[in-house]
Amino acid sequence: MWHFANNLLLHHKDTNSIEEMFDLFCKGVSLYGPFWNHVLDYWKQSLENPNKILFLMYEEIKKKPKIQLKRLAEFLECPFSIEEENSGVVDEILKMCSFENLRNLEVNTNGKFSTGEPYKVFFRRGEIGDWKNYFTIEMIDKLNHIIEEKFQGSGLKFSYV
Numbered sequence: 067m068w069h070f071a072n073n074l075l076l077h078h079k080d081t082n083s084i085e086e087m088f089d090l091f092c093k094g095v096s097l098y099g100p101f102w103n104h105v106l107d108y109w110k111q112s113l114e115n116p117n118k119i120l121f122l123m124y125e126e127i128k129k130k131p132k133i134q135l136k137r138l139a140e141f142l143e144c145p146f147s148i149e150e151e152n153s154g155v156v157d158e159i160l161k162m163c164s165f166e167n168l169r170n171l172e173v174n175t176n177g178k179f180s181t182g183e184p185y186k187v188f189f190r191r192g193e194i195g196d197w198k199n200y201f202t203i204e205m206i207d208k209l210n211h212i213i214e215e216k217f218q219g220s221g222l223k224f225s226y227v
Contacts, residue, residue: 067091068200084200092212102216109222123224125194131160165192
């Protein structure tokens with residue numbers, strides 16, 4: 067969020083430090099309300115209504131994209147046939163939807179919003195755990211504590227390393 071917010075606010079002088087953004091995030095201050103409540107509500111709804119809400123995590127998609135794509139297709143009631151899998155349809159979809167491919171599309175490298183901000187601000191590295199390059203040990207400990215506290219007893223586990 068820090069990268070995103072500061073890249074969108076390049077023409078403003080009042081960008082926030084990562085420490086300021088981290089503190090706000092930990093306090094539940096964000097554009098869409100507390101992250102913890104938002105995620106936990108969707109998690110609970112996905113358990114109560116598994117045919118209506120599919121809960122996906124970016125980390126799981128990155129680690130096992132083929133499995134997650136098949137889950138999505140089944141959820142949408144459009145599972146891949148054996149023929150489609152054997153002919154490479156799943157692999158082709160993964161290639162077309164890959165972070166690298168989407169990042170390099172003409173519209174995303176040169177396109178801009180009507181307000182002037184480039185579309186490319188939505189694309190960073192796309193790697194799991196890049197946050198470790200920016201957080202201090204204290205920030206990591208604090209985040210781990212908050213995650214444990216907020217999701218305790220929910221069955222929701224984050225694998226963000």
